[in-house]
Amino acid sequence: MKKWIIVLGTVLLLSTISISSIYAATDTPEKSHHNWAEYGVDYHEVDGGTHEYSYWKNFIKRNRTCQITHVIKTITFYCDKHDHTRSNTVLEKTKHSHHHSN
Ligand SMILES: [Zn+2]
Ligand SMILES: [Zn+2]
Known part of the structure; x- marks a missing residue:
């Protein structure tokens, strides 16, 4: 029972x-x-490591180390209806410390 x-x-x-x-x-x-409105945009950089690339100088092939940096864009939205925020993070671009084609 x-x-x-x-x-x-x-x-x-x-x-x-x-x-x-x-x-x-x-x-x-x-x-x-919601009543989402863009509140602010923030950029910050993240270390993307290094990579090797080759280039030609005076008919000699050379190697050089390139530093990669990822630029992260964070868009913050604010909703005044409920008094809260949300953010959207996107990869804006990837920068290389050296200009190279390959
Ligand atoms: Zn809301
Ligand atoms: Zn590079």
């Missing part, structure tokens, strides 16, 4: 969880109506 009470209790608990998740789901569309 005691075992059945535990089982029943577990079923009730699980149904309570699923009901609350349904409520949470129906709550979402309302919250998705």
Whole structure:
């Protein structure tokens, strides 16, 4: 008999969880109506390591080490409706310390 009470209790608990998740789901569309506005743009550089490239000088093939830098662009958005922010990070460009074709 005691075992059945535990089982029943577990079923009730699980149904309570699923009901609350349904409520949470129906709550979402309302919250998705944001009023996102661009708040600011920020750039920062990330070390992309080095790589070797070859070039010709006076008919001699030479090797040189090039430093790669990734420029990361972070756009921050602000929603005044719910007073929260979100950011979008994109790779703006990849810079090489030396100009080379290969
Ligand atoms: Zn919002
Ligand atoms: Zn390079």
